[in-house]
Amino acid sequence: NAGVTQTPKFQVLKTGQSMTLQCAQDMNHEYMSWYRQDPGMGLRLIHYSVGAGITDQGEVPNGYNVSRSTTEDFPLRLLSAAPSQTSVYFCASSQAGTSGDTQYFGPGTRLTVL
Amino acid sequence: GNSVTQMEGPVTLSEEAFLTINCTYTATGYPSLFWYVQYPGEGLQLLLKATKADDKGSNKGFEATYRKETTSFHLEKGSVQVSDSAVYFCALSDPGGYNKLIFGAGTRLAVHP
Numbered sequence: 001n002a003g004v005t006q007t008p009k010f011q012v013l014k015t016g017q018s019m020t021l022q023c024a025q026d027m028n029h030e031y032m033s034w035y036r037q038d039p040g041m042g043l044r045l046i047h048y049s050v051g052a053g054i055t056d057q058g059e060v061p062n063g064y065n066v067s068r069s070t071t072e073d074f075p076l077r078l079l080s081a082a083p084s085q086t087s088v089y090f091c092a093s094s095q096a097g098t099s100g101d102t103q104y105f106g107p108g109t110r111l112t113v114l
Numbered sequence: 115g116n117s118v119t120q121m122e123g124p125v126t127l128s129e130e131a132f133l134t135i136n137c138t139y140t141a142t143g144y145p146s147l148f149w150y151v152q153y154p155g156e157g158l159q160l161l162l163k164a165t166k167a168d169d170k171g172s173n174k175g176f177e178a179t180y181r182k183e184t185t186s187f188h189l190e191k192g193s194v195q196v197s198d199s200a201v202y203f204c205a206l207s208d209p210g211g212y213n214k215l216i217f218g219a220g221t222r223l224a225v226h227p
Contacts, residue, residue, distance in 0.1 A: 033214070035215075035217075041219060044217070045214055045215065048214060050212060058214065092215075094213050097212040098213060099146050099212070
């Protein structure tokens with residue numbers, strides 16, 4: 001199993017550009033989520049999904065869109081990038097959306113918005 | 115709201131020293147508690163977890179006990195190694211439903227030979 005994979009590993013954008021961060025998992029997990037990691041703040045939840053076709057907002061959803069058309073994939077879209085979105089983005093998955101389930105994280109995407 | 119507070123780093127230790135990283139939480143209900151570790155340039159890996167009061171999680175010589183009376187989940191290791199150098203995150207799983215994690219700010223550990 002590859003686990004949770006993310007692409008790209010690094011990305012530089014200009015303000016106002018759009019892009020999609022890709023996330024895929026091959027463990028047949030129902031629950032997937034996106035976090036951003038900023039210095040001194042730990043990780044914060046952006047969006048999550050409890051299954052194909054079902055998504056919901058986390059703590060910091062503004063400026064991001066998600067969709068879940070398949071169990072395996074959960075892309076994160078930046079509609080109009082802003083410097084405040086400079087961060088490291090992590091995708092995670094778990095078997096179910098039950099509190100206490102182990103979440104498995106991808107290697108991350110480091111995004112810089114100029 | 116729910117939150118996690120962990121001791122600020124960096125923590126610098128010599129090899130074979132005893133490690134404690136403090137973590138306290140605020141939550142309504144009964145959250146599950148986790149320690150994740152992030153090695154340089156990598157994503158987060160689960161180190162250990164506890165899902166109910168008085169449970170002890172353990173892995174790779176690390177331990178933490180879920181203390182409901184003190185709302186704490188302190189991470190300990192009796193003898194650290196250089197390979198333990200990493201950032202450690204304490205987290206709780208929102209007891210209100212689904213597996214939404216709330217993280218502390220992270221504690222960087224540097225172990226010197």
